Amino acid sequence: MLQLKPKQIEAVQAVNDPTVDTLVLLGVVGSGKTDVAAHIDISIALQFPKTYWPVFRQNISTAIKTIIPSYLEMADKMGLVENEDFTYNQQAKTITFPNKSVIVFVEADPTKDRGGKKIKGINASGNHIDEADELEYEMFIQATSRKGRRNEAGQPSISIVTMNPNDGWAKERYYDRWKAGTLPANIRVIEFDLSDSWLSARDIAALMTNPDWWVQRYMMNNWNFSDESTSLFKSRHWAASLTDKLEATDLRVAGYDVARSGTDRSVRALVYGTTIADILITKDKTEQIDTSVQADMLVEDTVEFEYGLNNMAVDAVGLGVGVVDALAKQGYHVYEYMSGAKSDPNVRLSALDSMPVNFDNLRSQMIYLYARGVELGIIKHYSGCPYVRELQKEAMIHNFEITDKVLKVESKDKIKKRLGSSPDLLDAVIMALYVALRPVQAFPSHGDGDGNVSVPITSGLFGSSF
Template sequence: MLQLKPKQLEAVQAVNDPTVDTLVLLGVVGSGKTDVAAHIDLSIAHKFPKTYWPVFRQNISTAIKTIIPSYLEMADKMGLEEGKDFVYNQQAKTITFPKNKSVIVFVEADPTKDRGGKKIKGINASGNHIDEADELEFEMFIQATSRKGRRNENGQPSISIVTMNPNDGWAKELYYDRWKAGTLPPNVRVIEFDLADSWLSRRDIEALKTNPEWWTQRYLYNNWNYSDESSSLFKTRFWASSLTDELDPSAQKSAGYDVARAGTDRSVRALTVGTTIADILIVKDKKDQIDTSIQADTLIEDAGEHEYGLQNLAVDAVGLGVGVVDALSKQGYYVHEYMSGAKPDPNVRLSNDAVMPVNFDNLRSQMIYLYARGIELGVIKHFKGCPYLRELQKEAMVHNYEITDKVLKVESKDKIKKRLGASPDLLDAVIMALYVALRPVQKFSNDADVDSPSGTITGGLLNTRF
């Protein structure tokens, strides 16, 4: 049975206010901002015939894993039965209500795939929902919000529902800062959720409180201007400047693959183009069970599709990862075997003449340092069209570090997992890809091609445990 809390009820009431055409929901993690938006959208589509309601997210691949399941789960909580009250079309990414011909459609707002939002311009909608709006480029956001009020002949409200975290950037300046200053126009309503509104358990909240101070101040206590990130190698300002919409087509591609260690962990492939994080793919999700041999076959197909070559792939060669490495080797493919607890590798660096300012306790600490330092120096970039960037940033920035006797030590994966309630799989896949990307070019005997068309290794062997 769905029970809304006071702030969530306030959001529903705001939609019924004819003077409000933009509703902004922001605040702490786990407060159900997206769930409330889904509840409103589903209610409107179910009640008003011929409603057309797009839900925008920067990447459709991210939407498939996040917001679409939230909508379907909310529909279940509302007592709506799939097949009877609505139909979900996975291919079309639509929730359709056959009885009144209303449609909720999930739309990608990626400027790298839709220059200037030309595809969005063709949408005539009743209203819309922009999820994680702060991830969108401002031009795409404007295009998305401008499409409402075009299919409202049956009395459905014309409103944009914006869910976001007001981090640095246009979203914070446009809504949060003006709201705090009392200068918002009367047509915009901002509702900020706090811990009292969260649907998380007390145990989960207490675990989140162990995150770095800057994170808890922002994401638990709504102190969005807090900027002390001294305990994290990754800084918000450098991350923001690392975003790019360009990829060098001539640059070497590298990949990293973090293999799930438990049923709730994920198997993740990260892809770099040069030193730009270009793509993230979740091969095994939290609830999936996929044999390592099948995961190996998936990597072979993925390497062909994205043209990175398995000789440029690093696989987590600890625990279950050994099964993936062995399955690949049986088919004649040999990869970099990455072991996070191994000794630091002096051959992996940001440039040929770079000298590390400190020592590291293990390879994982070294790679996380190089990742953060590369972002700060502008050497490592993030492609704006890469899925899961916001989640990747969160995983990166919750890692504390300390320097003792000139040895830099980053918090262990186990400690991070206890705090987050999940393994930082995205980050680990990315640093594995960088482990290959930041290595010197491999030289093989006779300068032969490592990854031959037949899938066998010629002229040399790359099967060393690093």
């Protein structure tokens, strides 16, 4: 049976305050921001007939794997029985109740809905904007403006906003003004802390082993914390790397991280030029798909997204060999990527070297080049790319160390223990970059004779102490 904690009860009470038309829920990981929003929305739909309540997420593919299951799980926790107390239509992505109330899950992707024209046609009672900081500001405004149009039964006209106030418009619009005491009275902000979390003590302890900058922000609500000295990636560089431009004429290359069963995912990353353009999960955590079937899926994917398998790198360690072999039998030959191999002198951002550093393996080299490319503005992230926020989390959680001028990025096994899952998105992206950063004419090698490549260390990444 569902039992709400004090802050979660406060959120429910705020909805009943007629002076509040915007409820902002923010705070630590696992505090149930989305779950509380789902509880409120389902309760309103049950109580007021003909309620029409859209739930907005930037990408519908992400919503299918995240927020929709959260709503269905919350309905179960509230004692509701599917096909008796409600029905869920997977194709229409709607939850419908016997009193004709509807909760509908809507994509707010500016690349598929220019100017939010589709959203403008929605007449809603209220709305929920999940992970609002991921939305472009214009799409957010369009989404929140659609409430108060189907409230004949007395439904509250309110926008429920769940988010992490990292950077950008969301932080400036809500968090910063809330902290400064300048928010208007119609906006209520509730910030959850660890005491409100539904996570177990064991889960919290595991999360507390993450890098300090991540713990400070996502566990301690210190959203202004900026010490990311142990991470190759910096949040300010990542924010600057987001772009709305995607050149269709750029060379398209791909990377594929392979899993067959278990909790790991199979992920395809697509890069246009040096812009991370698209991420596709072909095997999710709960699925089992043979490598030969995955090979066939990739062949179909090349047709849809117009790239060649000769411009794809596939994880050629363990199960990945099955995909490589299955493609070879069909006459396709891909780059075989082995993360533990020696660094590759033909993969680099620039031919110019200044302050040299070597790498312990290829994976460390590629993660470094990825981070440095983001810092220098060479590598971009398309704002419409699915899972780009999750990709940032996976990237920034990696620590590094330099010993005797050899850079070593934290191992995948250590990351899996702290993250709770494999960094599959990041691995697929660096495999794509393994192809994208390979010049037509290889630059001269400045290695040490054993395959270790020397590249410059910039002051923005490591400071000047090396």
